[in-house]
Amino acid sequence: MRTYGLSGSGMDIDQMVKDIMKAQRVKYDNLYKTKTQLEWQKTDYNAIYKTLNQFRNTIFDSRMQSNLAMRKVTSNNTAVTATATAGAAKISHTIAVNQLAAGVQRASSAAITTGESKENLVKQLGIQPNAFTVKLKNGEASADIVVDPSASIYELVNSINKANIGVTASYDATIDRFFLATTQTGAQAGLDFSGNSSLGLDFLQNKLKINTGSSVTAAGISSSAAIEADGGVPIGNAFSGLTGSFQLSIKNASQGTEANIQIDLTTDTLNTIAQKISSATGVEAEAVYDPAERRFTIKAKIEGEVLDLSANTGLAAQFLTADLKLGDDVSGLGNISGEGVKSTAPIVEATDNIVLAELFEGLSGSFDLKLRNGENTETITIDTATDTLATLKAKIEGAAGINAQVSFDSTSGKLTIGVTDEGTLSFAGSSEAGLGFLTKNLRLVNTVQITKENQAESTSAMFADLGDREISGQFDDMSGGSFVIRVKNGAGEVEEIGVDTSVNTLDELLGMFNAKFGAGTAEYLDGKVTLKAPDNDTFDFSGSDPAAIDFLTNKLNLNIISQKGQDAEVTLDGASFAQSSNVFTVSGVTYTLNNTTEAGKSASIVVTPDNDKTVEAVKKIVDEYNKVLELLNSEVNEAKYRDYLPLTDEEKGALTDDQIKAWEEKAKSGLLRRDPILTDLIYKMRNSFTDNISGMTGEYRNASSIGISTYLGDVSEGGKLYLDEEELRKALSADSDIVYKLFSVDGDSSAQDGVLTRIYDQLKSATDKLVDKAGTTASALYDTKSYLGKQLDDMEDRMEAMSKRLSAMETRYYKQFDAMEVALNQLSQQSSWLLQQFSNG
Known part of the structure; x- marks a missing residue:
């Protein structure tokens, strides 16, 4: 606690301490100003570093042959256009185009929507409700595209495009057409539909109305x-x-009517056959497939009327008798009354007795299921080629200590798994294929927390009703x-x-x-x-x-x-060859085939120097050089005002904003004046344009010989370049590659290097030195390697140490003055007591 002022001395102790410390703080302020100058200098160096780096990249691009020895190409025939690289020979070419390269495109021959909704393929195209596969091939690439009837046509498009076989699909709703096309051209590209079932072909040809055929010529095709x-x-x-396919004939003798029903073994199902019979015009017949009994019934709708059902082929008769089991002989179907005729036995295998590979589309192979209930663990293997839902049930329920219980409802098509006693059943740890079977095929959500109260049940029917499966897949003899x-x-x-x-x-x-x-x-x-x-x-x-x-x-x-x-077929300069694309490059010339040429005629392609573009490239180089040179000269020649040092916060407080701005402009001026790195770079770059290139002979041996020179009459311009365009064009007329030769040659030494090659190397040397001097960033926060970075770090340490010393010094002065005030107060009290004593005496 400070107690100065108690003595009544009248001294302003606080001001006295501040005055003493003000003299001491001059040293700290000098450190601050030096540190600020270093920071400004580091910022200036960093700005120069970035500019030189960008200029170096520009020089790298500029010295490329493609920028300094450009070519232009003319064609006398719109069937072929061309461009040329700088390395292309300056000659004429002849090219005849006999055939353009082409890919394969197929489109619907007519509108494809037959339904009232495009919500899914069933509603839009009227396809059967079970998923099937369409095979697409393009050269060596192929894909099996699953056609999901519940998906939209846009999802089908997406499936084809995601197959990554070089085939794109699209659907245009405006004209209601489906499109397929290869992404590449040439004989290696193609659309191949072989390997598709008749169901897949029917979908492509009759639903999407895509022409899948190809032409057979006199050369023929063989197996x-x-x-x-x-x-x-x-x-x-x-x-x-x-x-x-085959045909069934139904006659109604009572009404004298007859209907012919066409059965397609690939697309028709037991349910669609029943629908066709029931909707047959004029015969008043009714048919139904009962999935519970797995039997088929046909009868007359009207009591007293009689139907005659006959087959037009042996296959049709076989289907009615052997497959639908409507009797031992087709002749027995000539007198069907209202009571009807019914399958004498189940006509399809019970669902739980069909092997899993046939029951579930796309399922094959074998997999393991791991069952765990408490400490008990069992692993069972399921073979989809031999196991059925019945054997699956037996294997799960037979797992020792698991206490599992499985039931299957053939009506709903759902399967349920539970436990017979306390405990929790889990399939965790099953193979990836096994877990996929449980979730995708059996449609079980709960596979790890199955209890007596919380059973696992299929979220929906696991497969389509057998009555909705195509006939050829139901009956082996339907071939x-x-x-x-x-x-x-x-x-x-x-x-x-x-x-x-x-x-x-x-x-x-x-x-x-x-x-x-x-x-x-x-x-x-x-x-x-x-x-x-x-x-x-x-x-x-x-x-x-x-x-x-x-x-x-x-x-x-x-x-x-x-x-x-098909490949493009061309004859170039007398040589005939094929190309898979209509755009190809030969000897630096890129040809674009737009059409075939007339028989017996060729296009003339003439490659000549493009001197106009070369002149423009040189102008750009000169402009960029002068911009950088102007910046460097301004930095090394900028005036330095030594009396203008950085301002402290206290000094800024006594000035207006405009005064501060004017002061700091002078304080920041000349920080890089006569900098040795920059002055050396300026000198070397200027000499790069004026010095001869060792090894070059003839009239053109340096930049000034082709019209690029520095104006020495006015030293204030500091080596600025001037371009004499007339002299440059004269040099290009004599040698169209002279700029590239003078600018870009890469010799064994600097004396043998071209102008831009020298400058590129000089910029690299200068930027490396700038990195050593000031780093690559304006901030010193993460710069611990550059010279200025280390100086700033050291200055920061010195300022921190001095700040601590000044704080300790100020505290000491206040303590000393406090002690003085206490002593003066005591002396005052003693004096007062003595005066009082003398007065009383």
Whole structure:
């Protein structure tokens, strides 16, 4: 506690201490001013460093041949345009374009929407409700695109585009068309639809209305692999898994009406067949498939009327009797009354007895499920090729100590897993495929906290009703049927070849081709089928039934549903070759093919120097150089006002803002005056333009010889460059590459280097020195290596130490004056007492 003033001495102790300390603080203020000058200097150096670095990058780009020896190209034919790099020879070329490169594009032939809504593919296109796969190939790349009927057409587009096979898809809602196209051109690009089932082909051809066909020429096509079929047996027996269609006929004798119902083995289901029969016009028939009993019933709607159901082929009869189990003989279906005829036994396998690979689309292989309940752990292996829902249930419930319980409701299509007693069942630790099966196929959400009260149940039906599955997938013996092959020739004329696979043989089919189009059109030799169009004609099979396309491509192995791109075919300077793109580069010249040239004619491509662009490039270099030189000269020649030092806060308090600004402008001036790094750089850059380049001969050996010189008459310009454009153009006319030679040559020594090569190296040396001097940033916060950074760090330490000393000194002075005041007060009291004593005496 300070007690000065108690003595009544009248001394202003506080002011006395401040006056003493003011003299002491001059030393601290001098350190502050020195530190501030160093900070300003570091900032100036950093600004110069950034400018020189940017200029160095400009010099690097400028000395490239592409900027100093540019070429221009002219063409006398719009079919071909071209550009040339600086290295291109200055000569003329001839080029004939016989064929442009092309990719493959396919678009819907007509509007595709048949429904009233585009919410999903079922509502928009009327496809069957079960997911299926469409195969797309482009060269070596291929993808299986899953068509989800519940998804929209835009999601289908996205699936194709995400497949990353070089094929893009799009849908234009305005014109209601679907588009497919390869992203590249050339013979390696293509759209290949082979390998698709007839269901996939039906979707592409009849739903998206995409032409999947390709032309067969007189060169012909042959089976890509041996088909190993007996040409003398019915096609349906020679090839397994064959699909097609057949017809059922229903007559109503009472009304004298008849209806023919076409059944497609690939797209029709038990439910759609029932719908077709029930909606057949005029015959008043009713059909239903009961999924609980797994039986099919057909009956007359009107009591007393009689229906006659007949089959047009053996395959149709087989379907009615052996598959729908409507009787032992098709003749027994000629008297169907109101009571109807019903399957004598279940016609499809019980759901829980179908192997998992067939029950779930895309499921294959085997996987492990790990079951844990308390301390008990069991692992079971599920093989999708042999296990069913029934065996899955048995394996889970049979796991020792797990106490699991599984039930399946065939009506709802849902599966439930619980425990029979206390405890918690978890499938954690199962293989990735196993967990995927539980969540994606069984549609279980809870797989780790299954208790007696909190069971795991499918969130929805695990698979489509068996009545909604295509016939060919339900009945193994449905491998026949009939289809129509439609062949369109080059003139657009179409011939039809009808095939009944339960009757016609392969030899008969080939005979039909030869009868319609001439001997030798089709043959079967060494296990392979070959088809050839007549000379100067083509065959197009794109209008054939999907089942026919499936047979030709997947059974006969004929590649009739792929379209390939084409290479560009050119003759350049007499050499003929192919290119996959219409843009290609040869010897520094980039050709762009816009069209084919007339037969027997060529385009002339002339490559000449582009001196105008070279002159512009030199002008830019001179301008950029002069800007940098002006900055450097202004820094090294800037006046320095030694009497103007940085202001302290106390000094600023006595000045106005304008006075402070004017003062600091002078205080900051000349911080880099006569800086050795910058003056050395200015000197060397100037000499780079004036000195000869060692090794250069002839008239042009330095920059001044081509019109670039410094004006020495006025030293105040400090080496500014001037360009004599007339002299430069004269030099370019003599040698169009002279600028590149003088500016960019990279010799074994600086004397042999070109002008810009020298300056580039000089800038590197100068910026390295600036980094050593002041670092790369204006702030000293993280700069501990540069000279100024270290000085500022040291100055900071000295100022901190002095601040502590001044604070201690001030405290000491106040304590001393406090002690003096206390002593004076005591002396005053003693004097008063003595005076009082004398007065009383």
